[in-house]
Amino acid sequence: MTPVEEMLALARAQLDRVTAHEVAELEDALVVDIRPVHNRATEGEIPGSVPIERIVLEWRLDPRGEHRIDGFTEDTVVVVVCNEGYSSSLAARDLQTLGLTRATDLVGGFRAWLAAGLPVREGPTPAIT
Known part of the structure; x- marks a missing residue:
């Protein structure tokens, strides 16, 4: 296993990852899209x-930070979405470190959402920077 694969495995061991259909069923969850605008x-x-640029993710989701967005608490389920479910696992692990103990990610990322035939809105919505 390469170092990045080990890092990913350690991050995922801390997460209760969710499938596309499970995300669709969640109520009161904050779904955060960290994909680039072109995707x-x-x-x-x-x-x-809610699209949030990856480079500011921790600042916008620090539950006690002055630069945080509204609409979530430390108890909120936060589901991070990337293209295929790799960088989102690392980002969700980082959010747990900030105190969002229910942070997780979408298995397979946005591509799994598409493959499941779930609804999609036209984008891009302006990202929070």
């Missing part, structure tokens, strides 16, 4: 998701 423009977005 969101080409493929669309999960309805109700």
